[in-house]
Amino acid sequence: MDLVVARPEGLYCPVGDFYIDPWRSVDRAVITHGHSDHAHYGSSHYLAAAPGVRIVRHRLGADIRLDTLEYGATIHHHGVKLSLHPAGHVLGSAQVRLESRGEVWVISGDYKLEHDGTCAAFEHVRCHAFIAESIFGLPIYREAGVYLPPTQYVGSIRPCRLARTADGCGGHWRTARVRHAWAGPPDGALVALKGPGCAGVQHRIWRGRSPGCGAGCIT
Numbered sequence: 001m002d003l004v005v006a007r008p009e010g011l012y013c014p015v016g017d018f019y020i021d022p023w024r025s026v027d028r029a030v031i032t033h034g035h036s037d038h039a040h041y042g043s044s045h046y047l048a049a050a051p052g053v054r055i056v057r058h059r060l061g062a063d064i065r066l067d068t069l070e071y072g073a074t075i076h077h078h079g080v081k082l083s084l085h086p087a088g089h090v091l092g093s094a095q096v097r098l099e100s101r102g103e104v105w106v107i108s109g110d111y112k113l114e115h116d117g118t119c120a121a122f123e124h125v126r127c128h129a130f131i132a133e134s135i136f137g138l139p140i141y142r143e144a145g146v147y148l149p150p151t152q153y154v155g156s157i158r159p160c161r162l163a164r165t166a167d168g169c170g171g172h173w174r175t176a177r178v179r180h181a182w183a184g185p186p187d188g189a190l191v192a193l194k195g196p197g198c199a200g201v202q203h204r205i206w207r208g209r210s211p212g213c214g215a216g217c218i219t
């Protein structure tokens with residue numbers, strides 16, 4: 001029997017009678033992380049990894065019914081053994097491991113294999129079936145070069161910032177504002193920018209165009 005099936009509400013575990021990252025209101029929702037395309041408001045009960053509890057509550061509201069699990073801890077629900085394991089994506093991101101009758105399935109949520117220091121590193125979990133989120137695996141992203149590791153795109157950010165400072169554009173050389181995170185996860189960019197010679201990184205992601213900003217990615 002499949003441990004996870006697709007339903008209009010989202011990924012569903014029939015044995016345990018709960019959903020994983022449902023996009024509609026359900027009774028029980030396991031949330032892989034607090035990004036808006038995974039954490040949707042309106043479900044009756046939520047379960048998420050403990051390190052991401054503040055993000056999930058900030059996203060869904062302080063009044064939600066939320067249980068948390070430490071990475072690797074297990075609970076049993078309707079005959080399903082469930083545990084959450086680091087996905088390496090953002091703080092509190094988790095892969096969901098389900099085990100029932102000797103069968104193990106893992107649902108990745110968003111995940112990242114390279115460790116960038118922003119959260120617990122991705123953990124390889126042995127399983128019989130792995131359901132992977134794979135947005136940047138589509139050929140259009142590979143061809144467009146949308147996803148790059150921080151070691152590549154940060155190199156292009158620094159000269160941009162320094163050039164604007166040299167031109168007297170009003171920027172403080174210790175402050176870099178990353179206008180777009182198009183090249184990869186913004187957390188990774190911020191950590192990578194915190195290298196030698198960059199004492200301060202402002203942890204704000206601008207959604208719109210900043211006043212006085214040219215065509216560059218830094219204001």
Ligand SMILES: [Zn+2]
Binds near residue numbers: 033038089090110
């Ligand atoms: Zn995400």
